[in-house]
Amino acid sequence: MNSFFIYSLTGAGLFVLGLYALIVHAHLLRKILAINVMSSGVFLLLVALARHSGEPAAADPVLQAMVITGIVVAVSATALALVLMLKLHSATGQTQLHDDSGE
Amino acid sequence: MLTDYLALLLLIVGGFFFFAGTVGLLRFPDVYTRLHALTKADNLGLGFIMAGLAIQSGSWLVAGKLLVIWLLVMLAGASVAHLIARRALQRDITPWQR
Amino acid sequence: MALFYGFLLIFLLLNLLAGLWRIMRGPTGADRMLAAQLFGTTTVAMLVVMAQLQEQASLRNVALVIALLAAVTAVAFVRRAWPEKETSADAD
């Protein structure tokens, strides 16, 4: 039970949790949060891998650089998704996607 | 050696104030009293921890940086406490009375 | 000393986790926001202790950034999400 295993397991848990919430919840803001949690899980897994490979003195900088890029892309995608959601809300008054309302 | 004990003491006191802040956050009866946990207990605890670490680090540069961080946290805490309390009053949340 | 830092870190982390109860409980939005603000302070404390323990000076910069930006979310809350008076009917 080392810190790699703990955190990679946490990352996997976050990913699965986010995936579940993404499918189950209808509200778009919740879906956006769920996608963010999923991406955090993936980042966690990558950084745990970067930390672990080889000796623990230094982490793999390539994976770390990719995660930094990923965090910034994730926040811009979140902002775009939020604006799309607000547009949908002002156009239809709904906060969920249409295919869902007929159930 | 003496500085080690002094640092240890400061860190323990800091930890105690954090604990007090948490108890306050959980146990105080309304939002106005809970503000004290943020502005008083935790900021003081952070100050003690910073002081202990500054002694332990033995470098003026580190001590200065820790001081700046502490001042910034206090500035943010005080401003946020004011903003939240004023807005809570404007929204007619009545303060707790015995 | 390292052992003591470890204890202090775990103690602070437990304090942080206890704050979850206030976020869950509320009752007002202000209480939840306040708890989040406290999280920021505790995180700053943990980061500076870790900086000392792991001898990584750059962690103090992380603490500096969190301290600087601690107010932004709360200001957004007060200015946008928690207006003075409701536009629609409210329960309070």
Added chain:
Amino acid sequence: MATLMSVLFDGLLGLGLVWFAWQALSSDNLFRAIVLFVAFGLMLALVWVRLAAPDIALAEAAIGAGVTGALLLAAMARLNVVIHEQATGNNETSSPPRRRPASGLVALLAAGLFIALAYTLYHLPLDTPGLRQAVSEQLANSGVSHPVTAVLLNFRGYDTLLELLVLLLALLGVWSLGQCHSQAEAATGAVLDVLSRLLAPVLVLVASYLLWLGASAPGGAFQAGAVLAAGGILLLLSGWRLPARFTRWPLRLLLAVGPLLFLCLALISLLLEGRLLRYPLAQAGGWILLIEATATLSIGAILVALFMGGNPEPGQPDE
């Protein structure tokens, strides 16, 4: 830290993280979900520190504390979600979170996926060297001494270039959806005025510090840009607005200067060295600093523009 203690700490932090995420995602109250998500981001910064990734911790701290929370809260406010004062079991205006009928099945499948992932992680061959060796061999030729910055701006510079373009693309998407929503706001009051006036210059200072630090220590363009963006968001929240004469060309120039300069230098390097983004060795440090400085400005400006949530240009350009 003793081994047992570090396992205890890591275990608590990991469990706490999952617990927070679970509470955030299953909360019946949107505002509570957002606050929990912000707290989740703070804990994530601690995890990055534990995983020896201070660069990521810096980025997470700047974006999580300064940008994400404000973005989500502003969006929630525009959905007209009312934050109720009374604690009742179910205190959201719209409805408790509607779940699809098959949620039990989904949970089962998710649990299966988790078990499969955990099994894979447990049996992962972990003695691979990774790319660390390759990076440290070439570090002397990169123009900077911090490996993460070297990867971001030199070895995999195209990642960063394309990422800046992705940011611009996201902004284009937002702008194409309409103008920015202006709403009447209450007066700010003395405290918020003083706070924003005190913090704004400090934020610019810290952003420059992080940018400069990036060459030799954790820091760099993304972190500095996110700090700048947080400053801009704070100013916007304090009632400051971009003067109308700046919303056309000056703003666009600021948004695009980072990607444009990066592209120009990429083309120049193609002409000089015959390879895209291979900088001349002697000038590499200077080029990287130049790219990072402009990228910081652009990243900050783009994130602030994303927060505005629309094109700030008035409908009819006022001559």
